[in-house]
Amino acid sequence: MSGVEKKSNSSCWNLYTDSLNGYAFWEKAFSKKECEEIIKIAKDKSLTQGKVGKNTIKFEVRSSNICWLYSNDNLEWAFRRLTDIVLSLNNRFFQFDIFSFNEGLQFTNYKAPLGKYEKHIDRAFGTIVRKLSFSIQLTDPKEYEGGELQLHIENKPLTMKKEQGTLILFPSFTLHEVTPVTKGERNSLVGWVTGKQFK
Secondary structure, rough: OOOOOOOOOOOOOOOOOOOOOOEEEEEOOOHHHHHHHHHHHHHHOOOOOOEOOEEEOOOEEOEEEEEOOOOOOHHHHHHHHHHHHHHHHHHHHHHOOEEEEEOOOOEEEEEEOOOOOEEEEEOOOOOOOOOOOOEEEEOHHHHHOOOOEEOOOOOEEEEEOOOOOOOOOOOOOOEEOOOOOOOOEEEEEEEEEEEEEOO
16 A cells, blocks of 8 residues: 555553542551550560661661560451551542561650661662551640651652651551750651562
């Protein structure tokens, strides 16, 4: 058909639209009384300096004290609550293939004037497959200043809600930070949801 333009009937047609949200939140995941109970349980344990990676202490990057909490720390009720919340948010906003919090929960205490955690992600080569990260605000925001959880998913960092008991859930590959606490102290509960390798 030399000299004749052949029309093409081909076109692009997407099978799926992108349903991955940058983050999700759940207000009042825990009540004020429940937040205070978790803080007491954690502080009755020995807190240690939070590390960067597996064994490195870098105060210029991370300045906080932590301990690990498990369901047998009289927290089975909290794990059950978190299971329901995380499954609900994941189904609505992420739709990741997930199956456990098999690292336990990390209680973190940031104190003024240096408490912070510089920009980082919660995944690393050769480690367990973390798919979703969550952070729960345990301290009444009136009791401290600074200590903002910020997600870097747009041109400007997004500052997350600080109301006591609020849970923030986001993909573990998201760059995020906790800005310096300038007054008082901030307590949070952090966890990671694991699953099969991303495909």
